[in-house]
Amino acid sequence: MxxxxxxxxxxxxxxxxxxxxxxxxxxxxxxxxxxxxxxxxxxxxxxxxxxxxxxxxxxxxxxxxxxxxxxxxxxxxxxxxxxxxxxxxxxxxxxxxxxxxxxxxxxxxxxxxxxxxxxxxxxxxxxxxxxxxxxxxxxxxxxxxxxxxxxxxxxxxxxxxxxxxxxxxxxxxxxxxxxxxxxxxxxxxxxxxxxxxxxxxxxxxxxxxxxxxxxxxxxxxxxxxxxxVAGFIGSPSMNFVEAEVRGGAVVAPVLSGRPIPTSVRLPSEGSKVLVGLRPQHLSVQEDPDGSLVLDIRERLGGVAYDYLMGPSGEKLIVETRSDEAAPEGARVRVDFDPADALFFDAQTEKRLR
The missing domain is CATH 3.40.50.300 (P-loop containing nucleotide triphosphate hydrolases)
Structure with a gap:
């Protein structure tokens, strides 16, 4: 019925x-x-x-x-x-x-x-x-x-x-x-x-x-x-970062270039993938050697949104609840738990599982 x-x-x-x-x-x-x-x-x-x-x-x-x-x-x-x-x-x-x-x-x-x-x-x-x-x-x-x-x-x-x-x-x-x-x-x-x-x-x-x-x-x-679906469901929208398969892990230059370990079935070495990260799964750390710049901060009371800009125009949104945050214009890096990352084929945009 x-x-x-x-x-x-x-x-x-x-x-x-x-x-x-x-x-x-x-x-x-x-x-x-x-x-x-x-x-x-x-x-x-x-x-x-x-x-x-x-x-x-x-x-x-x-x-x-x-x-x-x-x-x-x-x-x-x-x-x-x-x-x-x-x-x-x-x-x-x-x-x-x-x-x-x-x-x-x-x-x-x-x-x-x-x-x-x-x-x-x-x-x-x-x-x-x-x-x-x-x-x-x-x-x-x-x-x-x-x-x-x-x-x-x-x-x-x-x-x-x-x-x-x-x-x-x-x-x-x-x-x-x-x-x-x-x-x-x-x-x-x-x-x-x-x-x-x-x-x-x-x-x-x-x-x-x-x-x-x-x-x-x-x-x-x-x-x-x-x-x-990943980008449509959730507010603010999920961040998507370009990355590459290297040595059985995923490497994204804008995410400090450190290998992201994962148990999902990855495509062949050198293949392009997308890393998906929710804004609340990221944290911002001030770092003079960081590849990102804190462009704008939106303060909404109990929560704030940091809008980060990468060297090639990449954009990331980070949700933060701390008052002790980096100032606008500072160079920063983002940290996250690899278990929170989702991976998508860069060509088909289908989820890698």
Missing amino acids: GVTLRQVKKSFGDVDVIHGVDLDVAEGEFCVFVGPSGCGKSTLLRMIAGLEQTSAGRIEINGRDVTDLDPAERGVAMVFQTYALYPHMTVAENMGFGLKMNGVPREEIAAKVAEAARILKLEQLLDRKPKALSGGQRQRVAIGRAIVRGPEVFLFDEPLSNLDAELRVEMRVEIARLHKEIGATMIYVTHDQVEAMTLADKIVVLRAGRIEQVGSPMDLYRDPDNRF
């Missing part, structure tokens, strides 16, 4: 935008589609909703083939980036309008609206018009309109992108709490990997209409399959 995609494809004329996607979303799971702009995540969501026709393949919802069904017959409710509320209606009327159009009795509509308002803490706002609401409140009304329909699957298309930073954090918590309370299957599209990491049971990383990797947030963070 849940949502199943089998070899799902989408083309606009001669242009293929979704290339044979296979995916299983379990019942009750919170699944997030994440990727850069233009990767096909919203198109895939709209295909599940029935708002885009599927060019090939099959879509099932709770074991039912819905590939050719109209949106209203699929048992889904969609929350859009824009709230799409009727300005002349109250919050209660907006939330219950779909049920009213389907001929649901007034008492049943009132009960469902009241329950949705309780879940979303909208009880005091039911008589207000949208113009009297904040952006976060309007988005909660849009979510409430989806809840009252009692769908099998909730679909969210970048619902927080119109909110300011503080409201985004607040609404992330609200959506996580909503999923915990009602336990419905939810599929959520975002380009923000922080939203993906904090909300998802399962993340689907998309690039150019293909799935790069599927897994839990921490699985993707700790065990990425390729450079793209």
Whole structure:
């Protein structure tokens, strides 16, 4: 049960935008589609909703083939980036309008609206018009309109992108709490990997209409399959340093040129590889002979980010929590535990294991 995609494809004329996607979303799971702009995540969501026709393949919802069904017959409710509320209606009327159009009795509509308002803490706002609401409140009304329909699957298309930073954090918590309370299957599209990491049971990383990797947030963070996933998941992004295989180890000039021991299967002697290191796995030491220069330091209170520059323009970000740090402009070196390093083939960008 849940949502199943089998070899799902989408083309606009001669242009293929979704290339044979296979995916299983379990019942009750919170699944997030994440990727850069233009990767096909919203198109895939709209295909599940029935708002885009599927060019090939099959879509099932709770074991039912819905590939050719109209949106209203699929048992889904969609929350859009824009709230799409009727300005002349109250919050209660907006939330219950779909049920009213389907001929649901007034008492049943009132009960469902009241329950949705309780879940979303909208009880005091039911008589207000949208113009009297904040952006976060309007988005909660849009979510409430989806809840009252009692769908099998909730679909969210970048619902927080119109909110300011503080409201985004607040609404992330609200959506996580909503999923915990009602336990419905939810599929959520975002380009923000922080939203993906904090909300998802399962993340689907998309690039150019293909799935790069599927897994839990921490699985993707700790065990990425390729450079793209490693760089996309995690904030700040992973550092990548050019290196070479020498004597069964990896040598990166910008990392002091010391051999990095590893148990992974390396390519042949002299092959180019990439070393991946998270900013929090590096430490900075002032060193007059160091190959790096501390260019800029960003202080964010309890944490700071050091932006380092190498002799050939290499860039590294280091997360630090110490006030005793090298000054900007100083020559430095970085230290790290070799066990924290990930290695990628420089040509294919696939992870070396």
